[in-house]
Amino acid sequence: MAKTEYEWVDSGSLPEIAEHSEVKHSVIVQYLKQYVKVLTINPSIPNLNLHIVDGFSGGGRYYSPKHKREVYGSPILLHNTIREVEAEINTTSRTKTKLSVNAQFYFIEKKKPVYQCLKDSLCSAGIDINSENIHIINKSFTDAIDPVINSILTHGRGDQRAIYLLDQYGYTDVPIPYLRYIFGTSGKNSEAILTFSTDSIINYLSDSPSYLKGIKKAGLHEVLSLEAINDLKELKQVDSKQTRALIEQSLYDFVWKKSKARFFTPFFIRSDVSNRSYWLVHLSNHPKARDEMVKIHWSFQNSFAHYGGPGLKMLFGFDANLSHLENQLQFDFLFDESAESRTRDALLEGVTEYFSDEPLEIFELISSTCNGSPAHYEQYLDAIYSHLCQKGIKIIGKNGEQRRSRKSLRLDDKIVLERNLTFMF
Numbered sequence: 125m126a127k128t129e130y131e132w133v134d135s136g137s138l139p140e141i142a143e144h145s146e147v148k149h150s151v152i153v154q155y156l157k158q159y160v161k162v163l164t165i166n167p168s169i170p171n172l173n174l175h176i177v178d179g180f181s182g183g184g185r186y187y188s189p190k191h192k193r194e195v196y197g198s199p200i201l202l203h204n205t206i207r208e209v210e211a212e213i214n215t216t217s218r219t220k221t222k223l224s225v226n227a228q229f230y231f232i233e234k235k236k237p238v239y240q241c242l243k244d245s246l247c248s249a250g251i252d253i254n255s256e257n258i259h260i261i262n263k264s265f266t267d268a269i270d271p272v273i274n275s276i277l278t279h280g281r282g283d284q285r286a287i288y289l290l291d292q293y294g295y296t297d298v299p300i301p302y303l304r305y306i307f308g309t310s311g312k313n314s315e316a317i318l319t320f321s322t323d324s325i326i327n328y329l330s331d332s333p334s335y336l337k338g339i340k341k342a343g344l345h346e347v348l349s350l351e352a353i354n355d356l357k358e359l360k361q362v363d364s365k366q367t368r369a370l371i372e373q374s375l376y377d378f379v380w381k382k383s384k385a386r387f388f389t390p391f392f393i394r395s396d397v398s399n400r401s402y403w404l405v406h407l408s409n410h411p412k413a414r415d416e417m418v419k420i421h422w423s424f425q426n427s428f429a430h431y432g433g434p435g436l437k438m439l440f441g442f443d444a445n446l447s448h449l450e451n452q453l454q455f456d457f458l459f460d461e462s463a464e465s466r467t468r469d470a471l472l473e474g475v476t477e478y479f480s481d482e483p484l485e486i487f488e489l490i491s492s493t494c495n496g497s498p499a500h501y502e503q504y505l506d507a508i509y510s511h512l513c514q515k516g517i518k519i520i521g522k523n524g525e526q527r528r529s530r531k532s533l534r535l536d537d538k539i540v541l542e543r544n545l546t547f548m549f
Contacts, residue, residue: 132183132241138194141186144393146195148404151420152289152317153201155406157209158416159287164213164223174227175276175286176202179265179298181231183238184245198289199231199242200249203258228257228279230272234264265290265297273309288316295321300343303383303407312409316385319393320403326371329357347378380495383407387414388495391421411491418500422464467499471507479517483538486519490535505533517541 130139156176164172181199188195196204210225231246233239239262246253246260253260259275261268276284288306290298298318307314325344328335331353339348348371360367380388385407392401406417474497478489490504499507509530511517518540519527527533 130182130186132238138183138185138187141188141195141197143190146188146190148291148319148393149198149201151404152198153205154420154423155317155417156202156205156287157212158420159413160206160209160225161213162412162416163285164225167218168221170221170224172223172225173279173285174206174225175230175279175284176206176227177230177232177272177286177288178202179232179268179288179290180292181233181242181260183233183241184249185241196249197245198291199229199246200251202289203227203229203246203251204249226257228259228275230259230261230268230275232261232263232265232268232272234262236262265292266299266302269302269305273306276310284311285313286310286315288314288318290316290318292319293321294324294338295344296338296342299341300379300382302343303379303385307384307407307409315406315408315410315413316383318403318405318407320375320379320390320405322372322375322392322403323401325375326368329353329360329367329371331357343382344375344378347374379405385409386491387411389414389417411487411494414494415500418494418498421498422500464503467497467503468506471497471499471503472510475504475507476511476516479539479541481541483520483540485535486533486537486539487535489539501535505530508539509533515542 130141132139160172160174163169178198182197184197184199186195186197187193206225206227210223213223231242233242239260243253243260246258251258259272261272276286292298298320303316303318306316325339325348331350336345336350336353339345339353356367356371359370376388376390386409388405388407390403390405393404406414408414474493475489478484478493486505486508489508490501494504508517508519512519512527519533520538520540521527521534522536522538527537
């Protein structure tokens with residue numbers, strides 16, 4: 125997951141990795157572990173076929189000032205995580221049918237010297253680069269994506285499971301049409317984790333030819349036209365905070381809709397090096413995948429934060445400097461105990477907007493609102509159960525049974541309003 129500021133001169137000279145990037149690696153590793161565990165929860169499943177695409181692989185190793193030692197980059201972390209979770213599952217939960225994770229790894233690196241360092245790093249980590257499941261590609265992401273997708277599609281019938289790790293520097297190396305291409309071609313079981321530098325767009329807002337060229341290359345010229353940019357420049361002189369909010373919301377709506385991914389969850393990460401924010405975006409077509417990613421962010425208490433409130437229409441973030449109290453004031457929401465309480469309170473009120481005289485499936489309520497919320501399934505169900513306790517609604521199971529306890533709630537249950545009830549808050 126390389127950044128332009130990271131330079132690999134040779135395999136013996138390692139760039140320093142920033143703390144926020146190490147946190148990002150930890151999130152991705154945890155998500156990949158949970159991804160495999162969820163898909164193989166049935167102990168009778170013998171195989172999981174998976175494709176992992178690292179679109180900006182880098183040189184494979186860094187020096188960590190925080191830990192004062194060498195650490196692995198994303199290619200080795202991804203490979204080792206799959207082997208570790210496979211061994212963990214077979215040791216702890218498999219007695220008869222052992223699990224085999226058949227993973228194909230695609231490590232893409234454009235720069236020739238860095239590509240060579242990557243191969244050296246993989247070899248030094250004990251990974252056989254000549255293995256049929258290791259594909260090291262010396263091309264740009266946009267040049268490599270066609271052969272990669274073709275390879276994925278030839279490995280089996282139907283939709284293949286694929287995770288695309290797209291840790292670009294800035295916002296132009298993964299043009300938005302390529303996200304749409306991935307989700308339209310790879311199939312419904314594709315997911316992407318994308319970094320996207322919103323601050324690069326906002327801080328350098330300009331009508332200069334070079335800026336407009338970058339916007340067009342990124343596929344953002346529809347939402348940031350010359351006319352829109354000039355209007356935003358005028359507004360920025362009066363209210364820079366409002367300008368930032370407008371651009372971020374516009375990008376949120378545009379990238380989500382154009383990607384064709386059903387679920388789009390952006391978390392803000394604030395670099396401890398450049399003092400700039402960027403998105404760590406998770407895109408998928410399955411609400412369970414989105415739910416698992418959100419729960420992982422909750423597990424990093426006091427690390428992730430966001431600029432908005434705890435309700436159903438918000439954005440998320442991480443600030444590497446949040447250990448300093450004065451910097452915490454820059455954010456309104458941290459994924460801590462206070463945020464947990466406020467999220468539940470906001471959900472309690474927010475979900476009522478979607479209640480109507482027509483029965484509403486719980487799953488439909490969650491899937492139609494979760495893109496703008498920090499909440500996971502359990503928090504939604506707690507809020508719905510609170511309304512059940514207040515006698516504001518009834519919960520009816522698929523066979524007509526009436527739910528009465530929190531434990532009994534199911535995602536395919538339907539919410540039915542009690543007649544002539546006024547919700548009070």
